[in-house]
Amino acid sequence: MGASHNARVPTAPSSDNADDADETLMQRFAAGDMGAFDTLYGRHELAVWRFVYRSVKVQAVADDLLQDVWFAVARSAGGYQATARFRTWLFTLAHNRLVDHLRTARQHLSLDANDDTERSLADTLAADSGFGPVRQLQSREQAAALIAAVEQLPFEQREAFLLQAEGDLSVQEIAQATGVTFETAKSRLRYARASLRQHLQEFA
Known part of the structure; x- marks a missing residue:
């Protein structure tokens, strides 16, 4: 779901879905539209990565957590309900994955930012x-x-x-x-x- 790189560049959203709301795209993805998922990923990948990176302070760990978050999005698609902004739901998943990581990895992590x-x-x-x-x-x-x-x-x-x-x-x-x-x-x-x-x- 995206290679590791220093200055992350979000995936370009599909032009077919560019004007659709996040919640609509998630519902379309749940119905089997992979292009909708690609658009969501392109819109939000960078923000989620920055959030987890600033929390764990190691790029490789942030890359792994980012992948875990989007796997969770895919796994949860069938039960998704648009009761809140998609972005809120997405960052709730990121928060939960981050807490799980910190709970099992009690170690000092150093910042290596460019x-x-x-x-x-x-x-x-x-x-x-x-x-x-x-x-x-x-x-x-x-x-x-x-x-x-x-x-x-x-x-x-x-x-x-x-x-x-x-x-x-x-x-x-x-x-x-x-x-x-x-x-x-x-x-x-x-x-x-x-x-x-x-x-x-x-x-x-």
């Missing part, structure tokens, strides 16, 4: 109008400082932050994906952002 992956997260966060200092990131040094600050967040805060920054999930969707209350998800985001602002004060 310029492209550093800039990818910085660029993603730059579009988030609720995180002012990040919009001013302009150099590799600043991007590296952001990555380091995200790395230092407690897991729950980092996950909530990345689900919003990379997954484009709302607070309610983060709560749903991680199995916590709205207030808990909101609190984790608030603490994460406060910590990141403190670490990035020199770039404000």
Whole structure:
């Protein structure tokens, strides 16, 4: 489901499905339309990979988890119900797979990011109008400082932050994906952002 590479490039969606909603595509895939799956994969592969990569911090592990997530999508297609955004459902699968991995692999993992992956997260966060200092990131040094600050967040805060920054999930969707209350998800985001602002004060 996609080869490992440093600066990941999403698969091009099928032109036949380009304008269809994610939920419609998932239902079409469940009915046997493989082109619909290819379009979903092309739309969301990169965001899911960034989310798991920023959580485990090792590219090979992130690649394996990405594959596991999309296998889970395929396995679950028959029972899929469009009761929430497809993206929320997808990142719930990613969260569950990540938790399983961390539960069975209690080991220290080091970050080995290159310029492209550093800039990818910085660029993603730059579009988030609720995180002012990040919009001013302009150099590799600043991007590296952001990555380091995200790395230092407690897991729950980092996950909530990345689900919003990379997954484009709302607070309610983060709560749903991680199995916590709205207030808990909101609190984790608030603490994460406060910590990141403190670490990035020199770039404000």
